[in-house]
Amino acid sequence: MSLSTLLDNAMSEFTISTMQDAAILNIIDMESIINIDPDYQRPGSVWSLSKKQLFIDSLINGYDIPKFYFHVLPQGSGQKKYAIIDGRQRLEAIWGFADNKFTLADDFKFFHNEEISVGRLSIAELAEKHPRLYTKFNSRTLAVTLIDTEDFDIIEDMFSRLNEAVPLNAAEKRNALGGTLPIAIREIASLDFFTECIKVNPSRYRHHDIIVKMLYQESSDKILDTKKASLDRFTTVYRDQNNDISCIKIRAVDILKHMENVFQEKDVLLKSSGNVVLYYILYSKLIKENKKLPSRDDFIQFERLREENRRKMQSSDESSWDIKIDYTLIEYDDLAQSSNDASAIEARYKILRQYFGV
DSSP states (O other): OOHHHHHHHTTTTOEEEEOSOOBHHHHHHTGGGEESOOTTSOOSOOSOHHHHHHHHHHHHTTOOOOOEEEEEOOTTSTTOOEEEEEOHHHHHHHHHHHTTSSOOOTTOOOTTOTTOOOTTOOHHHHHHHOHHHHHHHHHOBOOEEEEEOSOHHHHHHHHHHHGGGSOOOHHHHHHHSOSHHHHHHHHHHTSHIIIIIOOSOOGGGHHHHHHHHHHHHHTOSSOOOOOHHHHHHHHHHHHHSOOOOHHHHHHHHHHHHHHHTTSOTTOGGGOSHHHHHHHHHHHHHHHHTTOOOOOHHHHHHHHHHHHHHHHHHTOSOGGGHHHHOOHHHHHHHHHGGGTTOHHHHHHHHHHHHHHHTO
């Protein structure tokens, strides 16, 4: 279904209008009342400096740019009046330039008069040295479409559709779906285990992707593959059938609370998504079986054994390989290359239990 069809079919549920005073100066003044980080949004501040500068260049030189989409928030939503549906990076570029956080590009040229030299100027310097060009920038009118609705599912669906031209990754798409599962994921992402312990970069919802894998594993007694197709099916089930995710979430939170007490802040043991999920599975199974849980020292010792074993494998003294090398650890290393495959996950899990004696 196209975006236009979606809008036509739901006209009774929301209204569409065009922002009347959408000059850049007004958009700058509105910064405090626009929510740029609603739940469905991508992470912000991902544009490079050169991309921000190119966008400001386009504005000053009169290039056509895509329209912005704002959600008119229901009354009682706090101090924010709007939420950005599409155009976050562009808004942040405008606000960043207006706040003197970056300058025009070194090679900036004003096409209507190339004799004007404004490269490397901040907006404050532009106002002082070229007030007419400064006024031209501030008075440029943007195309802003306002969507007025209290149905947040429509807004989330619209966000996903609008971003198809710049593909969302799997975690971003799941976050935009709405329903009970994304809410549970966001709640788990706020736990200390994710905010303090793991060393995986949280950009583009990588933490959310890890959490989906944990919840998916928690939904079955078997160890499951964590490939995209399987995770998408799991997400769809809890979206379309409105299944209750709360029981799975409660179990996951309990396991992660145990893990918070084991691992350190930004722990090097948790710098790989595959390892984070694997260790979660290990703790989940051991807690259910009421077995002794491995300590951080146990993991450190295991990693030292792996490192020592790899050095032996790379040694030129081939005559003593059969005596020195632990081929189970070599297998563990090889299996790590297939971190989403069920059989590989299960084999690594069993090796960990063997070495920890549980």
